[in-house]
Amino acid sequence: MRGQGYYSRLTRHKTLTAAAIAAFLVGTAALAQIASQPPQLIGAQPPMQAIPAAPLPKWVVDDVRQMRAFPDQPPLIPHSIEGYQLSVNANRCLTCHKREFTLGSGAPMISVTHYMTRDGQMLADVSPRRYFCTACHVPQADIRPLVENRFIDMSEMGVNHVGDQ
Ligand code: HEC
Ligand code: HEC
Missing domain, CATH: 1.10.1130.10 (Flavocytochrome C3; Chain A)
Incomplete structure (x- = not known):
C-alpha cells in the first residue's frame, strides 16, 4: 500500500513538472513577441544605450x-x-x-x-x-x-449647426 501511494505521487509529480515546463515555454514565447515590438514612444533604440539627441x-x-x-x-x-x-x-x-x-x-x-x-x-x-x-x-x-492623431472636430460629428439655415 505504501509503495503504490509512492508511485502515484511520483507520476503526479511528473505531470505537474511537464505542465510547468509547457507553461514556461508558452510564456517565454509570448514575452519574446512583446519584446520584438518596440514601445512606440521610444522606438527601436536599445533603452539603456546613450544615443545622440534629436535636433530641437x-x-x-x-x-x-x-x-x-x-x-x-x-x-x-x-x-x-x-x-x-x-x-x-x-x-x-x-x-x-x-x-x-x-x-x-x-x-x-x-x-x-x-x-x-x-x-x-x-x-x-x-x-x-x-x-x-x-x-x-x-x-x-x-x-x-509620435502617435497617430484621430481627433475629430465636434462640429463634424453630426450636430446641427446653429444659424446654418
Ligand atoms: C512682446 C509682447 C508679447 C509677449 C511678451 C508675449 N506675447 Fe503672446 N501675443 C502677442 C501678440 C502681439 C499676439 C497676437 C498674435 C501675434 O502677433 O503673434 C500674441 C498672441 C498670443 C496668443 C494667441 C491668442 C489667440 O487668441 O490666439 C497666446 C496664447 C499668447 N500670445 C500667449 C503668450 C504667452 C504664454 C506668453 C509668455 C510666455 C506671451 N504670449 C508673451 C504679444 C506678446
Ligand atoms: C489654467 C489654464 C490657463 C492658464 C494658466 C492661462 N490660460 Fe490663457 N486661456 C486659457 C483658456 C482655457 C482660454 C480660452 C477660454 C477662456 O478665455 O477662458 C485662454 C485664453 C487666453 C487668451 C485669448 C483671449 C481671447 O480673448 O482671445 C490669451 C491671450 C491668453 N489666454 C493668455 C494667457 C496668458 C498670458 C497667461 C499667463 C498669465 C495665461 N493665458 C494663463 C487657459 C489658461
Whole structure:
C-alpha cells in the first residue's frame, strides 16, 4: 500500500513538472513577441544605450493666431517665447497680455476668466491659478506626431449647426 501511494505521487509529480515546463515555454514565447515590438514612444533604440539627441524642432512663429479645436481650448501661442522669463518674480507674458498693457503691445488681452478665482470672484489682477501661462498655452512645432492623431472636430460629428439655415 505504501509503495503504490509512492508511485502515484511520483507520476503526479511528473505531470505537474511537464505542465510547468509547457507553461514556461508558452510564456517565454509570448514575452519574446512583446519584446520584438518596440514601445512606440521610444522606438527601436536599445533603452539603456546613450544615443545622440534629436535636433530641437523649429517652433511655428508666424504670428498667425490658430483656430481653437474646441471652444474652451487654451489658444496656441503663435509667436516665439524663447528666453521669456516666467517665474514667481517676473512674468514676461503679462507685460504684453495684461489688460493695462494691451493697447501698447497690440496683444490680445488675457480673457476675463484669467481674472476669476475658482469661485468666480473677479480680481483686479490675474488670478494665481492663471499665472503660469505655459501650464496651458503651448507653442507648436512642425514635426511628425509620435502617435497617430484621430481627433475629430465636434462640429463634424453630426450636430446641427446653429444659424446654418
Ligand atoms: C512682446 C509682447 C508679447 C509677449 C511678451 C508675449 N506675447 Fe503672446 N501675443 C502677442 C501678440 C502681439 C499676439 C497676437 C498674435 C501675434 O502677433 O503673434 C500674441 C498672441 C498670443 C496668443 C494667441 C491668442 C489667440 O487668441 O490666439 C497666446 C496664447 C499668447 N500670445 C500667449 C503668450 C504667452 C504664454 C506668453 C509668455 C510666455 C506671451 N504670449 C508673451 C504679444 C506678446
Ligand atoms: C489654467 C489654464 C490657463 C492658464 C494658466 C492661462 N490660460 Fe490663457 N486661456 C486659457 C483658456 C482655457 C482660454 C480660452 C477660454 C477662456 O478665455 O477662458 C485662454 C485664453 C487666453 C487668451 C485669448 C483671449 C481671447 O480673448 O482671445 C490669451 C491671450 C491668453 N489666454 C493668455 C494667457 C496668458 C498670458 C497667461 C499667463 C498669465 C495665461 N493665458 C494663463 C487657459 C489658461
